[in-house]
Amino acid sequence: MAVDVAPLVSTRSPRGGRVRMSVSAAHRGDARMAWLLIAPALLGFLVFAVYPTLRGIYLSFTDFRVIGDANWIGGANFVRMMGDEVFWNSLRVTVYYVLLSAGGVIVLSLVTAVILHRLTTSTTIRSVIIIPFLVSNIVAGVIWTWMMDSQLGIANELLEAVGIPRIQFFTDPAWAIPALAAVTVWKGLGYTTILLFVGLQAIPVQVYEAGRLDGASEFQMFRRITIPLLRPVLAMVVILTIINCFQIFDLVQVTTKGGPENSTNVLQNYIYSKAFGQFDFGYASAISLGLFLIMLVITFVQMRLSRINESDTD
Amino acid sequence: MATTHIERRKHRPFSIGRAAGWTYLGIVLVVTVFPFYWILRTALSNNKALATDPSSLLPVDFTVEAFRRVLGIATLAEAQAQGGNVAGFDIGIYMRNSVIYAGVSTVLVVLFSALAAYAFSRLEWRGRNLVFGVLMVALMVPGIMTLLPNFVFIKQLGLVNTFAGLILPGALFSAFNIFFLRQFFLGISREVEEAAIIDGAGRLRVMFRIIMPMAQGPIVTLLILGFIGAWNDYFWPLLVSTSGDEVRPLTLALAVFRQSAPGTATDWAGLMAAALIAAVPMFLIFMIFGRRIVNSIGFSGVR
Numbered sequence: 202m203a204v205d206v207a208p209l210v211s212t213r214s215p216r217g218g219r220v221r222m223s224v225s226a227a228h229r230g231d232a233r234m235a236w237l238l239i240a241p242a243l244l245g246f247l248v249f250a251v252y253p254t255l256r257g258i259y260l261s262f263t264d265f266r267v268i269g270d271a272n273w274i275g276g277a278n279f280v281r282m283m284g285d286e287v288f289w290n291s292l293r294v295t296v297y298y299v300l301l302s303a304g305g306v307i308v309l310s311l312v313t314a315v316i317l318h319r320l321t322t323s324t325t326i327r328s329v330i331i332i333p334f335l336v337s338n339i340v341a342g343v344i345w346t347w348m349m350d351s352q353l354g355i356a357n358e359l360l361e362a363v364g365i366p367r368i369q370f371f372t373d374p375a376w377a378i379p380a381l382a383a384v385t386v387w388k389g390l391g392y393t394t395i396l397l398f399v400g401l402q403a404i405p406v407q408v409y410e411a412g413r414l415d416g417a418s419e420f421q422m423f424r425r426i427t428i429p430l431l432r433p434v435l436a437m438v439v440i441l442t443i444i445n446c447f448q449i450f451d452l453v454q455v456t457t458k459g460g461p462e463n464s465t466n467v468l469q470n471y472i473y474s475k476a477f478g479q480f481d482f483g484y485a486s487a488i489s490l491g492l493f494l495i496m497l498v499i500t501f502v503q504m505r506l507s508r509i510n511e512s513d514t515d
Numbered sequence: 516m517a518t519t520h521i522e523r524r525k526h527r528p529f530s531i532g533r534a535a536g537w538t539y540l541g542i543v544l545v546v547t548v549f550p551f552y553w554i555l556r557t558a559l560s561n562n563k564a565l566a567t568d569p570s571s572l573l574p575v576d577f578t579v580e581a582f583r584r585v586l587g588i589a590t591l592a593e594a595q596a597q598g599g600n601v602a603g604f605d606i607g608i609y610m611r612n613s614v615i616y617a618g619v620s621t622v623l624v625v626l627f628s629a630l631a632a633y634a635f636s637r638l639e640w641r642g643r644n645l646v647f648g649v650l651m652v653a654l655m656v657p658g659i660m661t662l663l664p665n666f667v668f669i670k671q672l673g674l675v676n677t678f679a680g681l682i683l684p685g686a687l688f689s690a691f692n693i694f695f696l697r698q699f700f701l702g703i704s705r706e707v708e709e710a711a712i713i714d715g716a717g718r719l720r721v722m723f724r725i726i727m728p729m730a731q732g733p734i735v736t737l738l739i740l741g742f743i744g745a746w747n748d749y750f751w752p753l754l755v756s757t758s759g760d761e762v763r764p765l766t767l768a769l770a771v772f773r774q775s776a777p778g779t780a781t782d783w784a785g786l787m788a789a790a791l792i793a794a795v796p797m798f799l800i801f802m803i804f805g806r807r808i809v810n811s812i813g814f815s816g817v818r
Contacts, residue, residue: 234718238634238722242693248687328801329547331801335808337746339747339770340794344551353565447657451750451766477754482663
């Protein structure tokens with residue numbers, strides 16, 4: 202976390218008594234000015250973050266359907282969720298997608314970052330691999346549905362050229378999630394690689410030189426030096442990637458819309474279809490709350506497991 | 516950079532490991548870039564001819580008709596002759612909407628975040644740390660929790676299908692922006708500011724004349740990252756811009772275009788032309804600010 206911690210440390214120098222007097226004079230009227238300056242942000246926070254969060258929790262205990270009033274129905278939505286086969290399927294699909302995509306992004310970007318770090322400091326290469334991060338999931342989805350099209354896609358042309366039968370990437374239930382994960386990896390690889398690369402740059406070169414003098418191989422140095430020293434950054438990257446993958450929605454909307462046969466009906470997609478397909482806002486809110494709790498637990502467990510604020514060097 | 520490169524080469528002779536490393540990087544770069552070439556190649560193809568040679572590396576039956584279709588300068592007959600989407604796609608309007616949505620919301624949220632960050636870093640008032648801590652809790656709440664209730668609220672205000680409805684929820688507050696700018700403001704020396712105050716400058720004057728210019732770098736970083744985020748945003752515009760084209764941004768229009776024309780074969784050439792045009796502003800930003808984006812990502816990881 203060396204990269205991020207630096208600015209956390211205030212650079213204010215200790216002040217002497219004489220200076221403090223002039224400071225307190227300079228700060229007369231600060232309180233009123235401060236509340237004035239934070240007023241817009243505070244308003245946005247209260248109206249568009251706090252209020253909707255509380256309202257979302259409230260709605261999840263009601264049968265709200267946009268038209269008409271919200272009636273309190275207690276925990277009925279949650280009971281319904283427990284018995285909802287489609288919900289459990291969505292949860293399974295989401296977890297499967299997160300494992301594939303987050304796993305793929307993390308492993309591949311770690312490999313890429315390490316190789317990049319050991320071979321070159323070129324900003325050009327780093328700039329090029331970041332390009333997919335700049336386009337929307339929609340554009341990414343449009344490109345890849347075309348490239349993975351069962352009839353005309355270049356991916357299938359290549360498979361055929363090497364003698365592998367064509368794959369119905371987005372229309373075969375078995376392939377739809379792996380295909381989505383592949384697009385996610387393509388789009389997220391560069392961003393994550395750069396985060397890890399910055400972390401690697403913070404490791405002192407001397408550590409590697411000492412390792413080499415002791416006759417360590419590249420792989421030994423990776424295991425004994427890189428991974429332990431990178432762990433705080435790695436832990437942060439793992440949480441960010443998992444949380445991001447849990448929130449997949451737009452990519453699914455532009456490629457499969459949840460199909461075929463609910464095989465890509467991830468939680469956000471299910472919430473959306475409940476809320477805006479069937480106007481079942483109460484139930485949709487209950488599932489949102491469930492998703493939020495899942496993400497909260499993951500973050501918490503992950504932070505405990507990785508002791509995010511510590512490094513092995515401490 | 517070139518010299519260090521040569522020096523390294525001298526130090527370390529050819530090895531299988533290095534060759535394998537470069538091969539791996541080469542593959543990663545090709546896989547990264549190839550799809551963008553493939554959009555261009557498809558966009559410059561004749562949609563009806565695409566099926567005849569799906570693996571051709573060059574455009575099939577080269578034509579710019581797909582771009583003319585998408586830009587709305589082809590006639591209906593021409594579009595249909597090319598296997599085009601009959602439903603109109605007025606990219607100019609969507610582009611305008613995206614610019615307004617992404618531009619206004621980004622500028623506003625960075626401005627309001629800067630004001631708040633100034634209060635949290637340079638002013639001394641009771642409750643400062645408490646309020647800051649409470650605001651930072653918002654970093655934990657995922658979008659999905661607030662989206663549905665926010666939509667209900669915007670609907671009750673009658674702001675569905677308006678720019679206000681599109682922009683408002685994200686324009687006032689960003690926990691990340693405030694955190695990011697506060698860190699930077701804390702690092703600016705107090706002396707400059709206090710000298711100005713003793714000279715009789717007001718707080719706002721100090722903020723806009725001294726602090727903001729000194730914080731140009733971080734502010735531009737947030738503007739770029741915010742603009743990219745808003746330009747690519749999909750879920751919120753999908754909820755708010757439900758009918759018609761008045762406020763619908765480009766990403767949403769692209770998704771709608773992808774799903775329209777049921778029954779007929781997809782207009783791949785047109786779709787790729789539209790996707791390419793949608794991505795052009797991002798490429799421009801990349802060409803102008805590429806290095807800054809790369810450098811700021813390391814920092815933005817805090818998010």
